[in-house]
Amino acid sequence: MxxxxxxxxxxxxxxxxxxxxxxxxxxxxxxxxxxxxxxxxxxxxxxxxxxxxxxxxxxxxxxxxxxxxxxxxxxxxxxxxxxxxxxxxxxxxxxxxxxxxxxxxxxxxxxxxxxxxxxxxxxxxxxxxxxxxxxxxxxxxxxxxxxxxxxxxxxxxxxxxxxxxxxxxxxxxxVLSDEQPIYSKMLKFAGIGESALEDGLLDLISAQTDPTIAPYAKEGEVTIRLTTKADSEKEANVKLKNMEAEIRKRLPDHMYADQDITIEEQILLMMTGMGLSLAAAESCTGGLIMENLTRIPGSALVFMGGVVSYSNEMKEKLLNVPHDLLEGENAPGAVSEEVAEVMAAEARKLLDTDFAVSVTGVAGPGSSERKPVGLVYIGLAERNQPTQVFKLNLKGNREAIRIRSAKSIMYRLWLRLKELQQEQIVQNQNESK
Amino acid sequence: MxxxxxxxxxxxxxxxxxxxxxxxxxxxxxxxxxxxxxxxxxxxxxxxxxxxxxxxxxxxxxxxxxxxxxxxxxxxxxxxxxxxxxxxxxxxxxxxxxxxxxxxxxxxxxxxxxxxxxxxxxxxxxxxxxxxxxxxxxxxxxxxxxxxxxxxxxxxxxxxxxxxxxxxxxxxxxVLSDEQPIYSKMLKFAGIGESALEDGLLDLISAQTDPTIAPYAKEGEVTIRLTTKADSEKEANVKLKNMEAEIRKRLPDHMYADQDITIEEQILLMMTGMGLSLAAAESCTGGLIMENLTRIPGSALVFMGGVVSYSNEMKEKLLNVPHDLLEGENAPGAVSEEVAEVMAAEARKLLDTDFAVSVTGVAGPGSSERKPVGLVYIGLAERNQPTQVFKLNLKGNREAIRIRSAKSIMYRLWLRLKELQQEQIVQNQNESK
Structure with missing residues (x-):
């Protein structure tokens, strides 16, 4: 050809x-x-x-x-x-x-x-x-x-x-009438960098398998495009589906979609399907998480609202963060595991939602509370469950740290929703026995 | 040459x-x-x-x-x-x-x-x-x-x-050693579209005056670049300053900066200088205003935080919007002058700030409350002053409506800050007499 x-x-x-x-x-x-x-x-x-x-x-x-x-x-x-x-x-x-x-x-x-x-x-x-x-x-x-x-x-x-x-x-x-048509499919990944993803698929990528695998990264997300030539769409779909299954098997906790959508879109799809609601409490991300969610049409079905508590006073006033956690000689400070936990739990209670996410950290350029730029705590609160908190050490400028913080907590939320979906499936199977 | x-x-x-x-x-x-x-x-x-x-x-x-x-x-x-x-x-x-x-x-x-x-x-x-x-x-x-x-x-x-x-x-x-050096300056405008701005300066633009005037628009803001050739920076500055003064004279209520900064940056500069604080209550913009503010380093000096009240329930719970305004046969509804007013006033009270802004509207793609896509109310609350509300009828898709809503309320806030600065100047002059 x-x-x-x-x-x-x-x-x-x-x-x-x-x-x-x-x-x-x-x-x-x-x-x-x-x-x-x-x-x-x-x-x-x-x-x-x-x-x-x-x-x-x-x-x-x-x-x-x-x-x-x-x-x-x-x-x-x-x-x-x-x-x-x-x-x-x-x-x-x-x-x-x-x-x-x-x-x-x-x-x-x-x-x-x-x-x-x-x-x-x-x-x-x-x-x-x-x-x-x-x-x-x-x-x-x-x-x-x-x-x-x-x-x-x-x-x-x-x-x-x-x-x-x-x-x-x-x-x-x-122009292409003599050629075999080309088919392709997008897979989306979160919670993993482009190079770690490439490492996990290195043998497949370097073997230039059919379908071919092309990864690329942008705005805190990694995308893989699978491409193949085939005589029919049916034949192409078989090849694409097989490769997708192989990749999913290797990275089950990172592949969140088999189409080109953001992790926020995937989360809204899952939560809409499960009838779950969401709230947010943001400090260093300052509204970015909520903006990423609400720019999606139909987000109002899931996302109820939230709070940007940029100052310590506001964390106390809007989110009932105890003063002793924020200020004082032995206080852990606003950028701490304890505060991320209270922020998520209180936002969930305040808005009476099934889930709430929180972020508190140092986005830079300057450090705060003598804590380094890039130190971020993210919280995930769930109705009738203990609140989880994760610590991040992020690199990059203010914008990069804010974007990665926002994507990291979305990744944690997605993992939990996936777990719930699987529990649901198992439960339905048991019930139908 | x-x-x-x-x-x-x-x-x-x-x-x-x-x-x-x-x-x-x-x-x-x-x-x-x-x-x-x-x-x-x-x-x-x-x-x-x-x-x-x-x-x-x-x-x-x-x-x-x-x-x-x-x-x-x-x-x-x-x-x-x-x-x-x-x-x-x-x-x-x-x-x-x-x-x-x-x-x-x-x-x-x-x-x-x-x-x-x-x-x-x-x-x-x-x-x-x-x-x-x-x-x-x-x-x-x-x-x-x-x-x-x-x-x-x-x-x-x-x-x-x-x-x-x-x-x-x-x-x-x-390469350019024989040539006269080029000097340029950026002017920024808000609350006016590119074509209206061009209309206001048409004689200057079409006369291809020295300095030349080149307007362009992006992301809800309009920029003008003035460019001139001169033998020295001093000579260039005189020419650029004169043209800037002419343009400012024609559009005093729209030119917000003589450098390439966003209106949010200008507002933070002015409010930092005047020691004023700001809060926000967002509905259809869903965090965009707060994200535009908090992406700027140093915003924490002015911006205290705010609330995204995406659902009606949240407007009641977080911002004390009376139920009677939101629901019922004769209620004005969430997208109304009344609700924009309460949202701004309550956000200001809740966060105890000098100013607060609010937005409630229909960003689309679907209409809501049988109100048309593009209908938006924006509110501006100020300590010891009546809250102002403005009605917008915006064109464009969801993203464009959200961006323009956010920029419109920033424009209103800037106008008010400018007024306060002028009052301050007059007051200082009177005191020094």
Whole structure:
């Protein structure tokens, strides 16, 4: 199987001025790698007809598939279709369906449609229009001399659905038709670093097994992508499921999901299913745990609320932490096992929830209570159970310590929920005997 | 003055696989634009010697300054210095100071230094070493045939200080020495959208005055960068200060800072100076306001803590919101002026602070209490003053509504603090009479 080479050309002077980050190049690279297409170059060029034409000619000389993002809006600066048309020697014409969309958009407005807006409905002679589900500018796919060109809009919220729903099927049909399709699956891990996870799977990763295993880490979570080629989805699923089972067997206490969701999303799913409720008491994380939970739609079914007790006084007032624990010569202090325990237990009582989590620690930059930056205690309170407290020694700056503290207590909560689920399963089995 | 053209080459297969976003290209583009250097192309190329050499040759044919990010680590995949050495015909040698740093790094470790690590100390014949303050790999600056090459490390936390402290002075001396230096200043705005701000300054922006004015928006805040060329810093400061004064005169109730800080940072600065304290009660923002405040080092001096009252029950229990306001046929409901008022006032009382802010609203995706998505009430309570409530009708998805709600109440708090500062000034003037 011959490898297919791709180049991504992002168009826009705002990229060259550093006003925006080229997230489209990353998105498209990732998507193409899932399809088994190798990206050899990413290029960024400004809104300049000559430089854009040169970039297209260069890309045509070294790639099989050329994807464009941006430069298809209504203004005179939007030149991608003009440049591609000139390089390929294809004339422009208006695609009626896209034009109707532009016109009906302006019918509902006070402002009249300016002539420029017709540009958004342009396609090239012999090209296939790619529908824009979110915006007005139509995309283009066209093949010439064994090279394939796909023109996509600049805004990520327009580009992503157009790639997923229009360009990907077009690529599958016109470029990848001889190839075996690629299937992949994401696994998510918590409570383990990227290198420890790699160590645990080293033989599998270095054997480049089928499916292949690609781990990566971001924002306190580790992800593995499994990828395989197969003739059918059924065959692929068997291979992916077998590898998933092997990995889960090795890391049963770390793999929390077989899809790309955060640990907070997984926890909300589990707790919703079990009818459990949650509260939080945060000190050094200052609202981060609650913000991670409440940004998820539907979190209100599980998460009842909580308290940020940033000062000692507030720990006493809002969470009934005894003064003797916080201040005095022999007091353990705010950053202590004892205070983490009271915070979790009192938050649970105050909000009358099934679970509550707490965090107290030194996020830095300065130390406090003569305790080192990175010392953090996390607490997990549960109705009718003793409260558990864990001590962390974290590295990194203020932001990293806050993120890792928040993820660590979520990991502990997930472990406990998993235990409860298993107890439930055993209980149901016993009952049905 | 001849314009200087630049090209940025980011090196790394992880970029082409879409595993990471090319934030270095944005950072360098922005920095170069501040220096008055025009970036014509950004290129990304993988860890492949031939393709990298081709990219260097192409860049040398179309740019005056070529900046590299990445590919200077210890592994055999790190090829940037090899490729540049081959293209320029310059041999490699070890830079002793960098080698000492690598060796002393490994002296403190259990693991022995592998031979590969010597690669991090390589510079090219006749090149200037650029010190790496954060990591081990030394950078390079070298000129040949009127072209200038700067090699920087891939990790942003290493690249940014090396650019700022090493590469920028080298560019100033070797590339920009004939040019007038560029000076710039950031102004920050709140409570106003980017287009309304542009409307207010349209004559200044379109006149391309000196200093030039460039507005841009992100994450609920608007920034303006003023840029000017001048022979001396003193001359530049006069020009920048005059333009700043003109803009402040037009938008006195929106310009909150003359440096690049968030409105939360500005509020903490003002409140620290005035010895004031702050609490929060959040419903639909679910901890976002507190997280924005507590991520700032030193926030504990001002911010005492607060409450996330996500459910109605919690609004009653934690914040004494009367049941009659929340439920019942004629109750205004949780998303109402009345509830926002009680939440702010009670949070202030509970935490005994000078100020408290509150938010209650419908962030979506679904509506609640048959109220529309985007309807939000924000409250501002102040010791010995009536509590103010403001109604917002926001557009956008859940995330956008949460961010804008949080920024809107911070804007209201800033306006009030500004008023207090002015009263204070008047009072001091009267006293000194």
């Amino acid at each position: 011959k490898s297919v080479k791709a180049e991504i050309i992002a168009v826009g002077t705002e990229l060259l001025l550093g006003q925006i980050t080229n997230t489209n190049a990353r998105y498209l690279s990732q998507q193409l790698s899932y399809l088994g297409i190798d990206v050899y170059y990413q290029t960024v060029v400004g809104d300049n007809l000559n430089r854009l034409k040169q970039a297209i000619e260069l890309a045509s000389s070294r790639a099989d598939v050329i994807l464009f993002s941006g430069g298809i809006g209504p203004t005179q600066d939007d030149l991608t279709k003009d440049a591609l048309g000139e390089v390929l020697g294809r004339s422009q014409h208006i695609y009626p369906e896209a034009m109707k969309k532009v016109e009906s958009f302006f019918e509902g407005r006070d402002k009249p449609m300016t002539e420029n807006n017709r540009r958004q409905a342009i396609i090239l002679e012999g090209s296939e229009p790619l529908d824009n589900e979110v915006g007005l500018a139509v995309g283009i796919a066209v093949s010439q001399d064994d090279k394939h060109y796909i023109v996509l809009p600049g805004p990520p919220k327009e580009l992503q659905p157009m790639f997923e729903n229009q360009a990907k099927p077009w690529l599958a049909k016109n | 001849k314009s200087v053209k630049a090209e940025i080459i980011a090196v790394g297969t992880e970029l082409l696989l879409g595993q990471i976003t090319n934030t270095n290209a944005r950072y360098l583009s922005q920095q170069l634009s501040y220096l008055g250097i025009d970036v014509y192309y950004q290129t990304v190329v993988g860890d492949n010697l031939n393709r990298l050499k081709q990219a260097i040759e192409l860049a040398s044919s179309r740019a005056d300054v070529i900046l590299f990010s990445g590919g200077i680590g210890p592994t055999q995949d790190d090829l940037t210095k090899d490729a540049l050495g081959e293209v320029l015909g310059r041999s490699q040698h070890i830079y002793p100071e960098a080698m000492k740093k690598v060796e002393s790094f490994f002296e403190g470790r259990d693991k022995p230094m592998t031979e590969n690590n010597r690669r991090q100390a390589i510079i090219l014949e006749g090149s200037e070493p650029l010190d790496n303050e954060v990591g081990l790999a030394v950078g390079i600056a070298v000129s040949q045939d009127d072209k200038h090459y700067i090699v920087l490390p891939g990790p942003p936390k290493e690249l940014q200080p090396m650019f700022e402290n090493q590469a920028k002075p080298w560019l100033a001396k070797n």
